[in-house]
Amino acid sequence: MLLFDYSANTIINTFGQKVVVEPGRPLTIIHFGDSHVQAGILSRTLKTLLANELQCSYVSCGLVFPYSVMGSNNPVEYTSYHTGRWEYQKVNGAKVPIDAGIFGAAVKTTDSLATLSFKVKPNSHFKTQVNRVDVFYQSTSSSFTPILVEPQNVKPILHDNFVEFELESDVDSVVIGFRAKNDSECTVYGVNLWNTKSQFSLSSVGLNGATVTGFSFAKQLLSNIQSIKPHVVVVSLGTNDAYSNIFDSLKFSLDFENLISTIKIVSPSLLIVITTPNDHLINRNSTNIRVQVASNVIKGISTKHQIPVWDFYSLMGGKGSIKEWVRYGLAAPDGVHLSARGYQLQGELFYLALHNSGFIE
Numbered sequence: 001m002l003l004f005d006y007s008a009n010t011i012i013n014t015f016g017q018k019v020v021v022e023p024g025r026p027l028t029i030i031h032f033g034d035s036h037v038q039a040g041i042l043s044r045t046l047k048t049l050l051a052n053e054l055q056c057s058y059v060s061c062g063l064v065f066p067y068s069v070m071g072s073n074n075p076v077e078y079t080s081y082h083t084g085r086w087e088y089q090k091v092n093g094a095k096v097p098i099d100a101g102i103f104g105a106a107v108k109t110t111d112s113l114a115t116l117s118f119k120v121k122p123n124s125h126f127k128t129q130v131n132r133v134d135v136f137y138q139s140t141s142s143s144f145t146p147i148l149v150e151p152q153n154v155k156p157i158l159h160d161n162f163v164e165f166e167l168e169s170d171v172d173s174v175v176i177g178f179r180a181k182n183d184s185e186c187t188v189y190g191v192n193l194w195n196t197k198s199q200f201s202l203s204s205v206g207l208n209g210a211t212v213t214g215f216s217f218a219k220q221l222l223s224n225i226q227s228i229k230p231h232v233v234v235v236s237l238g239t240n241d242a243y244s245n246i247f248d249s250l251k252f253s254l255d256f257e258n259l260i261s262t263i264k265i266v267s268p269s270l271l272i273v274i275t276t277p278n279d280h281l282i283n284r285n286s287t288n289i290r291v292q293v294a295s296n297v298i299k300g301i302s303t304k305h306q307i308p309v310w311d312f313y314s315l316m317g318g319k320g321s322i323k324e325w326v327r328y329g330l331a332a333p334d335g336v337h338l339s340a341r342g343y344q345l346q347g348e349l350f351y352l353a354l355h356n357s358g359f360i361e
Helices: 041-054 221-228 239-243 247-266 291-303 321-325 342-356
Strands: 027-033 062-064 080-083 087-090 105-109 115-119 130-139 146-151 156-159 162-171 173-179 184-195 199-207 232-236 271-275
Touching: 027 041, 027 221, 027 247, 041 199, 041 342, 105 271, 115 184, 130 146, 130 173, 130 221, 146 162, 146 184, 146 239, 184 199, 184 221, 221 247, 239 291, 247 271, 247 291, 271 291
Parallel strands: 027 199, 027 232, 062 199, 232 271
Antiparallel strands: 062 184, 080 115, 087 105, 105 184, 115 173, 130 162, 130 184, 146 173, 156 162
């Protein structure tokens, strides 16, 4: 069986950093990543454990994205649907900055009859219904703005870069439509589904195939983060960077540092935690030695910029360890992704590390 050195499951808090949440405002955590994060199992595990510790009866779904427009898998906590004509773009493979937001992607439409729908799934540990909806968007015309189709008769509250809807009761699904005139275009970067009765929000912000380089090309990333005002940002990237046979450790380091610098602009008190990627195989066969290189780069950035790091690569066993995870049903047969059980275990380990770090008061 797999054995872990739980004493090594730490996030070193050398500088005694702490997150102090203002009274009346929920703790807001954003977890950036690739397909490991888009699946949502790791984040759901963290959410459940934190909710249990804080004895929460409500927990907000957090940031969601219309993955259905891209034909991509929905995370485990919600389902997205759409109607009408939509286009999308994402940062994967981008060589120059593109109009993408916090999810490393964006969807856009000129169709005034188009809709985006989200349905949150129930959780046996807490209530998941929402009573607030924030839509992060940009429009080529002030007359082309998001509205709520369901629930009905909810007046929009306009903010810079997003519109907020205050619902009169808790719901488990919303339908977003658009009020349009002429040939205007509206671009949506993401939606925040939350509840005023929730003590915290933990958002799983993942994009299949995402790289550090890709996220650095999302032009609306900073704007979206500034609007959300998170207390904690967790960055879990590096798998797809290391999977590439043209991986350049120097460029990876520079791009990672640039991404961290962008996030830091939001607030000097913002806590950033970075993680190392899991070991994986190339073509289901060969151990990818570049993962170790990427992990060492991330740990070097942690030291250089005094950023807490969770070294999952070493904790899971390091080079070649993914084969044992596959053997025990904790990783998928592709040798890259974890299984549902594996992501749950990863979430439990990460929670223990966060819990013992002393970051959150």
